[in-house]
Amino acid sequence: MIPAMPDEFREAMARLASGVVVVSAKSGDRYHGLTASTLVAVSVQPPLVLVSLEHETATLAAVRDTRRFNVSALTRDQEFTAERFAGRAPAVDADWRAIPHRLAANGIPLIESAAAWLECEVTEIHTAGDHDVCIARVTTATSGAGDTLILWDRSFWTVR
Numbered sequence: 001m002i003p004a005m006p007d008e009f010r011e012a013m014a015r016l017a018s019g020v021v022v023v024s025a026k027s028g029d030r031y032h033g034l035t036a037s038t039l040v041a042v043s044v045q046p047p048l049v050l051v052s053l054e055h056e057t058a059t060l061a062a063v064r065d066t067r068r069f070n071v072s073a074l075t076r077d078q079e080f081t082a083e084r085f086a087g088r089a090p091a092v093d094a095d096w097r098a099i100p101h102r103l104a105a106n107g108i109p110l111i112e113s114a115a116a117w118l119e120c121e122v123t124e125i126h127t128a129g130d131h132d133v134c135i136a137r138v139t140t141a142t143s144g145a146g147d148t149l150i151l152w153d154r155s156f157w158t159v160r
Helices: 006-014 058-066 076-085
Strands: 021-027 032-037 039-043 048-054 068-072 102-105 107-110 116-129 132-145 148-150 155-160
Touching: 006 148, 021 048, 021 058, 021 102, 021 107, 032 058, 039 148, 048 058, 048 068, 048 116, 058 068, 058 116, 058 132, 068 107, 076 155, 107 155
Parallel strands: none
Antiparallel strands: 021 032, 021 068, 039 048, 048 132, 068 116, 102 107, 116 132, 148 155
């Protein structure tokens, strides 16, 4: 049996840089979103991505229900937005009134002024520890502008 090592594991993983995104979803007339640092390109043909979402979140519940989500890849100027969707700043209301956004063709929000946007349809969901791994087909991919926000060593950075 492997001994528990959550602190050591978190510390080791903090040494890996990753892009910061907001994964958004819709359930009924409510919008949901969370900050994630796990977005992986799985395949180009067909275009597939993987996101990892914590079990007890409203965002994951909406993704499971609708089988859709969007991704907004944040820029360095959107650090406060990342903090809000991570739950470390003022909460985001269900209508996202304080978040500059637009609705994609699928009715799910995309955050304005992001570095890139993806609209996704879930093909598979797998339970993995305290998260679910969602694999999705990208139906629309759009590039924005700005320096991409990076998470490294528990701090935000950008590469230039």
